Amino acid sequence: EAQVTQNPRYLITVTGKKLTVTCSQNMNHEYMSWYRQDPGLGLRQIYYSMNVEVTDKGDVPEGYKVSRKEKRNFPLILESPSPNQTSLYFCASSFGLAYYNEQFFGPGTRLTVL
């Protein structure tokens, strides 16, 4: 089954404790992206990757890191989480970069930073 998977689905952590949210897709997609969703703000892009070893900042990159060492994986790293990073996080992927390429979303990760 074609899908985007994220782990963990739920995470409660404390300020300053490094964490990684994994994202993997099995569709051989070139483009992958991370979004965060906050009430009243919709989804905002954190980082994106156009291919292996090619990553760049989105709209809200502060406090996050990413890597793309393999085509299928695009982990999101919070090196020193803070309460303002409490949010619902989505990983997404698409086959290409065209405007008509649908982005497939993972199931989401609910992160709470205390």
Next chain:
Amino acid sequence: AQKITQTQPGMFVQEKEAVTLDCTYDTSDQSYGLFWYKQPSSGEMIFLIYQGSYDEQNATEGRYSLNFQKARKSANLVISASQLGDSAMYFCAMRVVGGATNKLIFGTGTLLAVQP
């Protein structure tokens, strides 16, 4: 600036009735795609329907149709014969060609409640 506006924070509809969720967009690009996603209370994002800027006919997918009015820059979602399972948050989104990040630009969403 590229932007999606959804002016209805919440809506009610009676079961079996049709409902229209509003979406207006702003872009100076000629090539763009408009997407609608459904987000149930469980949180996942479910793709519903797509409309390309060059598509002359309105997109339809089962009970979902997109009322695309290019001159007005609107892309309203119409759900016919609402069902209780349609209760969810609905997001309108846009993707433009040549955008620096190739991201989806999302609206703030409309929370739809279907009443029996």
